[in-house]
Amino acid sequence: MADHGKFVWYELMTTDMAAAETFYKDVVGWAASDAGMAGISYTLFNVGEIPVAGLMTMPEGALEMNVPPAWLGYVGVDDVDVSAASIAAKGGKVHRAPDDIPGIGRFAVVTDPHGAVFSIFKGTGDPPPVTDPMAPGLIGWHELASGDLDTAFPFYSELFGWTKDQGMDMGEMGIYQIFAHGGAPIGGMMTKPKEVPAPYWLYYINVPAIDAAIERIKAGGGKIVLEPMEVPGGAWIVQALDPQGALFALVGPKR
Template identity: 80%
Template sequence: MTGQHGKFVWYELMTTDTKAAQTFYESVVGWSGSDAGMPGIEYTLFSAGDRQVAGLMTMPEGALEMKIPPAWLGYVAVDDVDATAAKLAADGGNVHRAPDDIPGVGRFAIVTDPHGAVFALFKGTSEAPAALEQMAPGNVGWHELMAGDLETAFPFYSSLFGWTKDQAMDMGDMGTYQIFAWNGTPIGGMMTKPKEVPSPYWLYYFNVEALDAAIERAKAGGGKIVLEPMEVPGGAWIVQCIDPQGALFALVAPRR
C-alpha cells in the first residue's frame, strides 16, 4: 500500500445483529454483502459493484457491558503501523489494541486521538486495488470529526497523517468547520464538538444517488433520522441517521 499514508482505506461496522445490519445497509446504501470466508470468524464484506468498501462483524464480547455501542470504525492507511502507533502515543493519543496481524490481509492497531475519538491504523500485505471515485455511489464520500478541541486536534492529525488545511467555514456559535485534504484532495472536515455531545467521534458519509429515497429506505428498515436533510456547500445534500442497532452514520447525495 505504497503512497497511501494518511488515506482512509476501510470502514468496519461492529454491531449486535449482523444479519439485520447487512439487510439494512444493502437496502439503504445499495451495497451487496458476502461472507469473507475468514477462518474462525464471521465477517461480511460490503461491496459497491465489484469494489469492496466496508466490513461487518459482531461486537466483541463484553463491549455492551462496557457501555460501548454499535459503531462504525474508519481505517487509515499508514506506511508503518508500529511506528505510527508509537508516534500517536507520544503525541498524546492512546493505543487500545496494540499492532497485530490479520493473516493474509495486513497489520492494524485500534487507537484514539488525545480527546478519545476512535479510529484504526492499517497497512495491507499487498497493493490496494484501484479505489472508487470519492463520490461514487456506495463509496464513503466524506469523513467528519466532532473533535474534543479543533485547535489541538488538527495539528495532531496533520502531524500523524500529513493532512493539510483546505477551506475553513465560520459556523457562527458552533465555531469553525475546518475542511482537510489528503494529497491535495478534500476528504473531510472537523470542528469542536458541541458541549451537549458527550465525547468526540468520527462520522462517515456514505454516497447515495438521491437523498430522499435513501431516507425513506432507512426509515422503512427501522433507522432513525437524527439530523434533518440539509444542503452543504457545493450543492450536495446530507442527512445523519442511526441504524436499527444504534450505530451512527450519514448519507450524502448530489440531489434530494
C-alpha cells in the same frame, strides 16, 4: 507511500449482523458476501466487485463496557508500529496493540488525545484500485466532531500529513475545517457541541438522492437524527442511526 493518511477501510461493529446487513443493503444498495476469514464471521459490503466496508459482531469487551454499535474508519499508514508509538507519544491511546490479520495486513485500534476512535492499517497485498470517491455506495466524506479543533488538527496533521483546505465559519458552532490528503479534500473537523458527550468520527456514504434514501432508512427501522441539510457545493446530507444504534450519514448530489 500514497496510502499514508488515506482512509482505506470502514467497519461496522454491531449486535445483529444479519439485521444490519439487510438494512444497509436496502438503504445504500450494497451487496454482501462472506469474507471467508477463519475463526470469525466477517461480512464484506461491496459495490459491484469493489469491497467497501466490513461487518462484524461487536467484541465481548465492547459489549461489557456498554459501547454502542459503531462505524470504525481505518487510515492507511506506512508502518503501524511507528504510527501507534507516535499516537501514544502525542497524547492518544493505543487500545488494541498492533496485530496481524493473516494475509490481509497489520492494524491497531487507537484514540486521539480527546478520545475519538479510529484504526490504523497497512495492507500486505496490492492497494485497492483507485475509484471515484463520489461514486454511489462509496464513502465520500469523513467528519470529526473533535474534543477541540485547535489541538485535534495538529495531531492528525502531524500523524497523517493532512493539510488545511477551506475553513468555514459556522457562527456559534465555530470553524468547520476542511482537510485534504494529497491535495484533495477528504473531510472536515470541528469542535463538537458541548451537549455531545464524546468526540467521534462520522462517515458519509454516497447515495444518488437523499429523500428516497430517508424513506428507506425509516422503512428499515432506522432513525433520522439530523434532518436533510444542503452543504456548500450543493450536495445534501442526512445523519441517522441504524436499527442497532450505530450513527452513520449519507451524502447525495440532490434531495
